[in-house]
Amino acid sequence: MRVLRLRRALGTLLALGVLGASASCTAARGDDARGGGEHRAALTPFERLLPAPASARAAGPGYAVGPGTVIRTSRGSGEEVRRVGELLAEQLRRPTGLPLPVVDGALGDGIRLRIDEDAQGVGEEGYRLESRPDGVTLTARTPAGLFHAGQTLRQLLPVAGPGTVPGGEITDAPRFAYRGAMVDVARHFFTVEQVKRYVDQLAQYKVNTLHVHLTDDQGWRLAIDSWPRLAEYGGGSEVGGGPGGHWTKAEYRDLVAYAGERYVELVPEIDMPGHVNAALASYAELTCDGKAPARYTGVKVGFSSLCVGKERTYEFIDQVLGELAELTPGRYIHIGGDEAHSTPAADYASFMDRAQEVVARHGKTVVAWHQLSAARPAPGAVLQYWGHDRTPAAEKTRVATAAGAGNPVILSPADRLYLDMKYDQATKPGLAWAGVVPVKRSYSWDPGAYLPGLPESAVLGVEAPLWTETIATRADWEFMAFPRLLSLAELGWSPAGSLDWDTYSRRLAAQGPFLDAQDITFHRAPDVPWQ
Template sequence: MGGPGAAAPAATPLDQVIPAPASVRGGGEAYTLGEGTRIRVPGGSGEGKKIAGYLAGLLRPATGYGLPVTTKDGRDGIVLRLGGSGTKGLGAEGYRLTSGGRAVTISAARPAGLFHGVQTLRQLLPPDAERQRDRPGPWRIAGGTIADSPRYAYRGAMLDVSRHFFTVAQVKRYIDQLAMYKINKLHLHLSDDQGWRIALKSWPRLATYGGSTQVGGGPGGYYTQDDYREIIRYAAAHYLTVVPEIDMPGHTNAALASYAPLNCNGQAPPLYTGTQVGFSSLCVPKKETYEFVDDVLRELAALTPGRALHIGGDEAHSTSHEDYVTFMDKVQPVVAKYGKSVIGWHQLTGAHPAKGAAAQYWGYDKTGTAERNQVVDAARNGTKLILSPADRAYLDMKYDKNTPLGLSWAGYVGVERSYDWDPGRYLDGAPAESVLGVEAPLWSETLSTSAHIEYMAFPRLPGIAELGWSPASTHDWDDYKVRLAAQGPRWDALGINYYRSPEVPWPAK
């Protein structure tokens, strides 16, 4: 540490943030946050004021400054501007950040872009800005301009709350972390063999009985409808859309255990707390199955403002191919009936994907050519793709043989391997325009705390976020690992329990 006369550390260069911005022009005088700094929202839009309040709430504890929010126009302070001529071409999520001696201005066409610009601003301030107590500063933001918008519209993260249940507070903590890296979809895996996690009025035992345990036999849990609404509200305030998943026709033991008529033999199996997959199936020929599916999707659609419902469809090993096709042909129109679009795991392409459906690809190096070709053919025929290759994007894969948490069926996934691929070219033969984006799933067979989630997600999640946001031209591991290393002190300040991978040149603590 420098003495009393030491020069202040240089401001973070504009191009050192994650995800890498589309365009950066550095130079000019830095802006310094001070006692008199105001956060201005010209025009006083309601969404703009909310985002300004969010920013003030982030920065007040560490700076000790009042940072009042005002709707008065002015050329000083932090200016959050919605609309105007400078926002053309930025799209629904893009922003422009201009920093100089008198002000930092973030401009965007839509509120989501303004919020993403605020996340960039956070990373341009010193890591101590994230602390919950007064720090000495100085709080400087390098001069120059960033013009930024995402490569892909879908940039997701999935949290499996079925294998182990995570509380509303734990989900909110993860949302906070996802928002920092401009993730805009939160896929919640709400049902599986080990637990059903959403209360539905039409089939109450799904939650009260089917949600009463988890892997290893713990107490489980479920979200009331108010809990689920609160998660959706909190996600929306961070510009994330919730994508709920009810996995069908396999991964359904919690439902089958809750209601005997859902079983072909009319007998409910016991609750399941192990980790095997592929043994359960809804009874495809029974009319009760489709009454159940209709009720579940109707209630879930009514609770969910987002456009998509995820119907799973993976690892249905106990369902014959003919039954699988029959089931998916009957279920996809139900999703449409309730005004939603279908997302399914990529096995959906082995049936007849509905018009407008998206297939989430989770294959990996050992996935057979026939299965890959099936997905590519569907993409050529109009099915959209979300890419989650298990040996790149699955955050529950171990980093290496010594990782104390996670699984390794898709191999070990180090930080470089997780980052070093191009979604636009990953599935050979799939049209580039078929790719909606990327998603980083986090399965929870071995994870039961927020610290566990963070250890597996960080430092890999920001890399998947960058693949979803940044232009392919910015992709460079040697550059990225330096930017990633600089996030370490920020995570320390936030109390994030990250893995200090030896692949990353972390600063000394």
């Protein structure tokens, strides 16, 4: 622990310029001793950006951010652009120590936010960043694009203190529309405030979706007015026998709004027809024999099932999903569908038919784990693939076939993007049923050419799930997520041609001081030349 603190302190001093060249060389020698590789030329600020932009060109002197710097939004650009400017100012004030007022009027020195619906090469989420001695201009077609531009600007400034944004131009747009992370609050309960912290961490790397696994055998985490015991009783347990907990509807709405302000769409998941012991324990009428099981605090899967032959079951899912849809402004509701080992195949297919109809009736698009491909995916339903290298070829083929019929795919291969898999056999916490996943493995694959028969055009995007059977604290959460979450961010955003481990590892190393400055606990992978 003392070594970790020393390294963090050294990184901060280097970033602040307190230590000189000799200390930098010492730090570099320490990295080499840990396996960081030979000395290389320092990366320029544009070269350090993560995720890598589509196009970046350094040119001439840049803009010095100082006490007189203001953030400018165009008059008439609307309240949302003003809000983006206020949020950017808030994000920059702490590291720079500057007041950075937000003012109306696009003319004049400063950081200028500009909407141009005809901007070329940026799409709906991309942007153009131009840095000159008189200021930095952020241009996008949408406020979301301006927000992403602001996150790039944050990386072009020092970790601490005022600095100069290097001169040049960036034109950027994402490769995939869906760039997601998932957190499981059912196995171990986490508060909305902790999830908000994760939202901020995701958004600064242009991750635009947060999938929240709200229910499982071990706990039900969202209040439902029509079925109150789900949260009151079913929420009162978790893995290991802890007290559990649940979110009120007001807390959930607050999280949705907080994420939306950072252009992160919330995708809630109510898992069914399996992974439902918390619901069955709360309401015996959902079981086939009318007997409620005890609450469950273990980690086994596949033993529970809703009673698919009861009409009351479908009243239950209609009321639950109806309330959830009303709370959720986003496009998707995730209905799980994996590991339903206690539900016969024919029953599973008929149940998922009806569950998908319920989602559509409430105006949302279905997302389900890829096991839905063995049943009858509804038109446009999204399949989330969580297989791995050892997944049978026939299962992979079913996913590709469904994609060919019009069902987009989110890729979450467990041996690449499951953040709860150990980095190596010595990692604590974590699991290893899909194998260990070092940082290099999490990065070194191409989503556009991953599944046989699945063209890139059928890939909606990528998502990195974090299951919490072994994760009960913020420190463990962040340690398992970082830095592999940054692999996800780059795979989802950056052009395929820029994916290269050698250059990525150096850019990842440059993020270390930024993570330290935000007090993010992360794994210092031995094959990354940390600064």
